[in-house]
Amino acid sequence: MVGKSIYVDDGEALTNIRYADDIMLFATSPEDLLFMITALKEELARIGLSLNASKTKVLTTLDDIDFQSMDIDGEPVDIISGDTAHKYLGRKLCGNLRSRNIFELAHRVQIAWMRFHKNRDILMDKHLSIYSRLKFFQAVITPTILFGLTFCALTVQQLESLDVLHRKMLRSIVGWVRIPTEDWSDTMSRMREKVNAALQIYPMQPWSSEYLRRQFRMVCRDVIDFAI
Numbered sequence: 001m002v003g004k005s006i007y008v009d010d011g012e013a014l015t016n017i018r019y020a021d022d023i024m025l026f027a028t029s030p031e032d033l034l035f036m037i038t039a040l041k042e043e044l045a046r047i048g049l050s051l052n053a054s055k056t057k058v059l060t061t062l063d064d065i066d067f068q069s070m071d072i073d074g075e076p077v078d079i080i081s082g083d084t085a086h087k088y089l090g091r092k093l094c095g096n097l098r099s100r101n102i103f104e105l106a107h108r109v110q111i112a113w114m115r116f117h118k119n120r121d122i123l124m125d126k127h128l129s130i131y132s133r134l135k136f137f138q139a140v141i142t143p144t145i146l147f148g149l150t151f152c153a154l155t156v157q158q159l160e161s162l163d164v165l166h167r168k169m170l171r172s173i174v175g176w177v178r179i180p181t182e183d184w185s186d187t188m189s190r191m192r193e194k195v196n197a198a199l200q201i202y203p204m205q206p207w208s209s210e211y212l213r214r215q216f217r218m219v220c221r222d223v224i225d226f227a228i
Helices: 030-046 097-118 130-146 156-174 184-201 207-227
Strands: 016-019 022-025 057-059 069-072 075-080 085-088 091-094
Touching: 022 030, 030 069, 057 085, 085 097, 091 097, 097 130, 097 156, 130 156, 130 184, 130 207, 156 184, 156 207
Parallel strands: 057 075
Antiparallel strands: 016 022, 069 075, 085 091
16 A cells, blocks of 8 residues: 555654554545555455444544544544544543643553552452562552553653652552541651651652653663664
């Protein structure tokens, strides 16, 4: 499909990415996209498969879209644009490039809390050692919150919000006790000491540091691949 693609930094034409039965096509115009989808449907039909229009979405970064769906062989396909987000391979994507990091971070936070509450009985079980519970937290919750964020350019404020959430979850794990007669600043100071003591038993980096470390590793890998 000559010309029916986008071009990445090295000048290579990118027409699609595939993961299992998920396919994303790249085009620079509605006409090119329609041509590519039609060609895809024809190839699928050759091997006895079909395109599920109800599960197909068109994601565009254009701001001047004045229609909400695209007709493909008589079947309407929803168009995702602006700040409307759609979940794809565990990530939340939207057409507004300036809002993508905001949507993705909010989505990861939501998923992390869901995973935290799902495993609450383990994380809060005082019969288990704090070492075991923090190790479980690091193995389950940390990958959940950081999934996909490596590819997002987070701001300083967003990184700080990651660390605030991290500490909040850790306080819940070590045990949050509010003394009515205690000043709020004293309560927070006491909780910081409890969290720091727990981190002496099972050390872990703040999520912002882990995020930056993963980004650094990704950049180094790309540089090495380019050099090779």
